[in-house]
Structures are given as structure tokens and as C-alpha cells.
Amino acid sequence: MSTVIPVPDNWEELVGDWDGLRNGYPHGDMDETVRDCVRRLGETLSGAGAASGAGPRGDLVLFWTLGLLTVAPYVGFGNPGAGVEDEAVAVLRRAARRDEGQSCAHAWHPYDIDVDALLEDLPLEMELLSSPVDQALDGLLPEDLLPQIYRDQLEDDEAEPANLSGAEILVRWQCPRTAPGFARAALDYLGATVR
Numbered sequence: 001m002s003t004v005i006p007v008p009d010n011w012e013e014l015v016g017d018w019d020g021l022r023n024g025y026p027h028g029d030m031d032e033t034v035r036d037c038v039r040r041l042g043e044t045l046s047g048a049g050a051a052s053g054a055g056p057r058g059d060l061v062l063f064w065t066l067g068l069l070t071v072a073p074y075v076g077f078g079n080p081g082a083g084v085e086d087e088a089v090a091v092l093r094r095a096a097r098r099d100e101g102q103s104c105a106h107a108w109h110p111y112d113i114d115v116d117a118l119l120e121d122l123p124l125e126m127e128l129l130s131s132p133v134d135q136a137l138d139g140l141l142p143e144d145l146l147p148q149i150y151r152d153q154l155e156d157d158e159a160e161p162a163n164l165s166g167a168e169i170l171v172r173w174q175c176p177r178t179a180p181g182f183a184r185a186a187l188d189y190l191g192a193t194v195r
């Protein structure tokens, strides 16, 4: 059964690990949590490059990119082991460069949200993003996928994303440009450039 965005079977455990690392109550080896995410993102990027039949809904690149974005405060400022930050930056650059030559009709993507507000709600958002497609569309509301605090700050209610329905916001999550955008946000946070 296809889910809203592709996620691994143990996504709940992984999101819990990332969230714990971000919020100062890590489970297990902190560097290993980051390195696992770096490794999996790298493998996914390589696999997707080799097999163009990655499927219309894409691959796990978005999931692993969200992982590195979540743990970025530790990577950037938590004094990780030697090489951890360099490895994270290198793989994020590969993810960010996937955006090159891609265009879409969307004025807005979820990476345009204030990243802190988004990550605060990520465990909840992942519940929805990992659910089966038909189930997720059932009565979906915009606030299910956008932090309420962020929606309250929107000034132009005629423009994206304020005028979008829940289903339309979901399409922005599924856009191929969303993962590269989050990779750029993580690089930004780490003070690194795309190149």
C-alpha cells in the first residue's frame, strides 16, 4: 500500500531518535544516529540515480533529508565527532543539487516554512505523511500539514499557502523539489553553501 511520502518501516523509531537528539535527550550514540542518516541518504541518492524507475512518488530522499535537517543543531553546534559535519554537508549538497533543471507550478513548498516551527511538529506531521494515501486524504485539513502558529502569521490569504486546501498542501510535500529545498535549508543552517 502506498503511503503519502515513502517512509521506511521503522520511521517512528527513527523520527523519535532524531527528535531526541535535537531536543537534548538522545537515545544511543549521537554520532551514529547522524551517520546512519548520512549513509541512508547517500545510498538512496545513488540508487535513485542508477534506477530512473524510482516511481512517480519518488524515493526516500525526502525522509532522510528531513532527518538530517532535524539533527542539524547537533551537527552544527553540538560538538560531534571528527568528520561528522563534513559527511553531513557532503550528502546534503548531493540532495540539494537534485533540484537543478527542475521546475514546477508551485509558488510555495513546505521548506518555505520557518524550519523550527516545522520541526517542532514533525513527529505529528510524519503520522500523516506516512499514512496510506487514501486514508490521508480523508478529511485532510491544512493545519494537519502546516504548523498552526505559521498559518496564523500568514498575511496574504489569497496566495499560497494560505489559500491551499489540505490535499493541495500534500501535493507540495510530494513535489520533487521539496527534498532539495529542505537540503538547502539544512545546509543554510550549517553555514554551508550548496557547492
Ligand SMILES: [Zn+2]
Pocket: 104, 105, 106, 109, 172, 175, 176, 177, 178
Ligand atoms: Zn513544486
